[in-house]
Amino acid sequence: MDFIKPDMDLHFHRARVYKRGKFGDDRLQVRILPQMADIPQDELENLPKFPCLFKNMVLNCRQEATSSEKYSTTGNPVDGKDNADYVCVLCNKDYTFGYVVCLENAFYDYMTTPHKDSWGFSSIKDYINNRGMGDSALDYDNLVVQAMPSTEDGGMVEFYNWKNGNKYIINRSGACIMVLQDKVYIRAGSPGKNGKKNPFSAIEMSGSKIVIKTKLLDINSEKIILGHHGQYLLGTAVSSPFAAEGRNFYPVKDIAV
Amino acid sequence: MSIELVQQYQYIYINGELINPALISKIELSAGIDSVLPTLQFAINDTRGDIWSTLHFGIGSDVRIALATTTDNNESMDAVVFANFCITRMYNGHEYGNSTLGGYIQVWCEQAWKFYENYDDHAYEKQKLGKLIKEICSHTIKRAHVKVEDDNFEESMDSGSIRYKLSCGDLDFITNTLLPVTLIGDSNSYFFLDQYGYAKLSSFEKLYKQKPKCLITPQMDIVSDNANGIPEQLAAYMKNKNYKYYIPFEGNISNIGSRANIDSMLNQIYEKLYLYDNQNQKSMIAWQAPALKAGSSSAKLRQSNIPVMNSVLSTSDATSANFFENYIIEDQIAFSRNNDVSTNDIFATVIGIRGYDINLAVGNTLDLWIPYFKNVEVETNPDTEEDTRKQADNVSIHWLSGKWLISKVIIKHISATEVMTMIKIIRPTFVVNTKTTSLTDVRVFYDVEGTVI
Numbered sequence: 249m250d251f252i253k254p255d256m257d258l259h260f261h262r263a264r265v266y267k268r269g270k271f272g273d274d275r276l277q278v279r280i281l282p283q284m285a286d287i288p289q290d291e292l293e294n295l296p297k298f299p300c301l302f303k304n305m306v307l308n309c310r311q312e313a314t315s316s317e318k319y320s321t322t323g324n325p326v327d328g329k330d331n332a333d334y335v336c337v338l339c340n341k342d343y344t345f346g347y348v349v350c351l352e353n354a355f356y357d358y359m360t361t362p363h364k365d366s367w368g369f370s371s372i373k374d375y376i377n378n379r380g381m382g383d384s385a386l387d388y389d390n391l392v393v394q395a396m397p398s399t400e401d402g403g404m405v406e407f408y409n410w411k412n413g414n415k416y417i418i419n420r421s422g423a424c425i426m427v428l429q430d431k432v433y434i435r436a437g438s439p440g441k442n443g444k445k446n447p448f449s450a451i452e453m454s455g456s457k458i459v460i461k462t463k464l465l466d467i468n469s470e471k472i473i474l475g476h477h478g479q480y481l482l483g484t485a486v487s488s489p490f491a492a493e494g495r496n497f498y499p500v501k502d503i504a505v
Numbered sequence: 506m507s508i509e510l511v512q513q514y515q516y517i518y519i520n521g522e523l524i525n526p527a528l529i530s531k532i533e534l535s536a537g538i539d540s541v542l543p544t545l546q547f548a549i550n551d552t553r554g555d556i557w558s559t560l561h562f563g564i565g566s567d568v569r570i571a572l573a574t575t576t577d578n579n580e581s582m583d584a585v586v587f588a589n590f591c592i593t594r595m596y597n598g599h600e601y602g603n604s605t606l607g608g609y610i611q612v613w614c615e616q617a618w619k620f621y622e623n624y625d626d627h628a629y630e631k632q633k634l635g636k637l638i639k640e641i642c643s644h645t646i647k648r649a650h651v652k653v654e655d656d657n658f659e660e661s662m663d664s665g666s667i668r669y670k671l672s673c674g675d676l677d678f679i680t681n682t683l684l685p686v687t688l689i690g691d692s693n694s695y696f697f698l699d700q701y702g703y704a705k706l707s708s709f710e711k712l713y714k715q716k717p718k719c720l721i722t723p724q725m726d727i728v729s730d731n732a733n734g735i736p737e738q739l740a741a742y743m744k745n746k747n748y749k750y751y752i753p754f755e756g757n758i759s760n761i762g763s764r765a766n767i768d769s770m771l772n773q774i775y776e777k778l779y780l781y782d783n784q785n786q787k788s789m790i791a792w793q794a795p796a797l798k799a800g801s802s803s804a805k806l807r808q809s810n811i812p813v814m815n816s817v818l819s820t821s822d823a824t825s826a827n828f829f830e831n832y833i834i835e836d837q838i839a840f841s842r843n844n845d846v847s848t849n850d851i852f853a854t855v856i857g858i859r860g861y862d863i864n865l866a867v868g869n870t871l872d873l874w875i876p877y878f879k880n881v882e883v884e885t886n887p888d889t890e891e892d893t894r895k896q897a898d899n900v901s902i903h904w905l906s907g908k909w910l911i912s913k914v915i916i917k918h919i920s921a922t923e924v925m926t927m928i929k930i931i932r933p934t935f936v937v938n939t940k941t942t943s944l945t946d947v948r949v950f951y952d953v954e955g956t957v958i
């Protein structure tokens with residue numbers, strides 16, 4: 249009998265996450281589909297556990313096995329067969345050696361069906377333009393989306409403009425970081441819609457100025473220099489105007505030292 | 506004494522119905538350690554086309570074959586029943602003409618497991634591979650007729666692992682997924698069903714270590730019999746080894762070097778291996794030469810020399826190179842050792858025996874006893890032109906003698922009452938007693954033990 253050297257290549261497979269990794273063991277336990285669709289219930293704990301392909305990367309997500317995890321906003325279960333995330337795995341033909349490459353999209357039929365999980369480009373564009381953070385090249389064709397997780401408890405989108413290098417990270421809560429060619433914008437909280445005013449803070453920084461919007465600016469620093477006039481800010485324990493040495497002093501009540 | 510096989514009747518049942526033995530011809534039952542399942546082929550002489558025109562069996566029909574042995578006086582009959590087979594193909598050449606479509610219905614069969622594989626999917630818990638293979642065999646579908654006995658399954662050397670049987674049958678899973686990574690002892694592993702349907706998991710080394718089940722000798726015409734009609738030296742040997750009978754063989758062919766695949770055998774004489782331990786991120790380069798031997802060598806008994814010249818291994822960089830990756834290192838090592846199969850039958854002898862003996866099961870060992878006569882005188886009778894050999898002095902043992910592993914058995918129909926058995930026997934190294942064997946010096950051949958005489 250001639251020995252036939254086995255197929256040693258790694259193959260791409262689609263897999264449903266059966267169990268997330270845990271502290272001390274970051275591997276994902278996966279059910280490769282459709283091959284592992286008919287594994288008996290009492291053998292599911294033997295499903296393969298693969299680490300992430302890329303070093304220093306840990307991927308955790310929703311799992312097939314039920315758990316006590318619930319969304320804080322709705323109380324719905326996080327995990328379960330219908331909620332579980334799918335990943336792309338790379339493994340040998342015997343499924344004994346492999347890696348998790350990334351989260352995986354569903355595959356749609358050839359050409360005709362739109363991607364149901366497509367990202368909300370137009371609403372995000374409005375969001376950015378309304379803050380003056382848009383640019384002339386903020387076009388669907390110019391953007392690369394790097395992450396856009398979304399669950400009942402929240403979501404975010406991270407993308408950049410490959411044409412001019414502008415970078416955007418926007419959380420569903422309204423918090424965002426935008427690093428543009430001519431300015432940087434950081435915001436926490438959301439101003440609200442339809443006349444409703446919510447507290448929020450933002451810093452808009454350009455080459456010539458920094459605009460800070462917030463209810464309270466608390467600077468914890470031993471020394472603050474406001475302009476370079478060679479004079480000192482005078483502090484007073486009273487909030488009313490007072491006179492000294494023939495001069496009137498008017499305290500600025502909104503600045504406390 | 507030699508066995509007295511006089512008549513061996515062959516009976517074939519299809520779907521439980523006996524086929525008239527007088528109509529059966531061309532039976533060939535074959536089993537081998539590297540062919541996994543035994544096969545059967547026979548022909549039914551359908552002179553008038555009656556069977557072909559009222560065909561009541563087809564692909565998948567059950568076939569049983571039995572061999573009944575009687576002695577001269579027909580006082581008793583011992584029956585041997587072989588494995589369960591199923592029909593895989595039929596052919597009729599219509600040799601008796603187009604008017605009746607009569608002819609020889611040739612029937613090909615394979616052991617029933619081929620048809621009745623178990624396709625359940627499993628993620629088997631962590632366990633040794635030998636144990637897992639036995640578990641799978643124990644849970645085969647009943648109609649596969651796989652016979653499982655504890656003694657036929659050797660323990661494997663691996664540390665145990667989780668394995669996945671997915672979208673494949675159990676036989677396919679054992680042979681293609683588990684067996685290549687199963688190591689038993691220090692030699693490659695074998696899994697097969699013998700001609701009786703018993704599943705066996707073992708290594709060449711373990712198979713070869715078995716005690717011989719029978720004694721085979723050439724049909725001798727040397728005039729030097731003892732009182733029982735047995736040559737004196739053979740009688741002494743039988744007494745010494747406690748053999749009750751011997752089986753004479755009629756013809757043999759001996760071969761050095763793989764007949765099946767010369768390239769494969771040469772590649773495995775001195776392999777350069779590239780392994781990668783992913784867990785420790787280490788690359789390993791190794792050279793693998795045949796390690797299998799008939800036994801340990803001593804000054805008197807050489808059992809570890811293969812028929813490859815020393816100079817090949819001492820001056821060659823390698824005869825092939827192979828890399829293994831993307832498996833745990835334990836699997837890679839098993840792959841590389843199981844890869845080393847083509848040198849197992851580097852010595853092979855094919856022997857023809859009139860009749861069939863129950864001990865000639867594939868995977869058994871046998872004892873081959875061949876005397877080597879020096880100075881044999883041959884006298885030719887001028888009337889009959891027959892040669893008569895007269896034993897001269899100084900009998901020693903031919904280097905082909907000794908223990909061999911039966912790697913293949915073919916039982917062939919000669920007539921309704923007679924069969925012939927062809928066996929292929931193999932061994933990995935010379936077995937040479939430097940005092941009594943005809944071949945006294947094997948130092949020019951590569952020693953797998955690396956010992957110096």
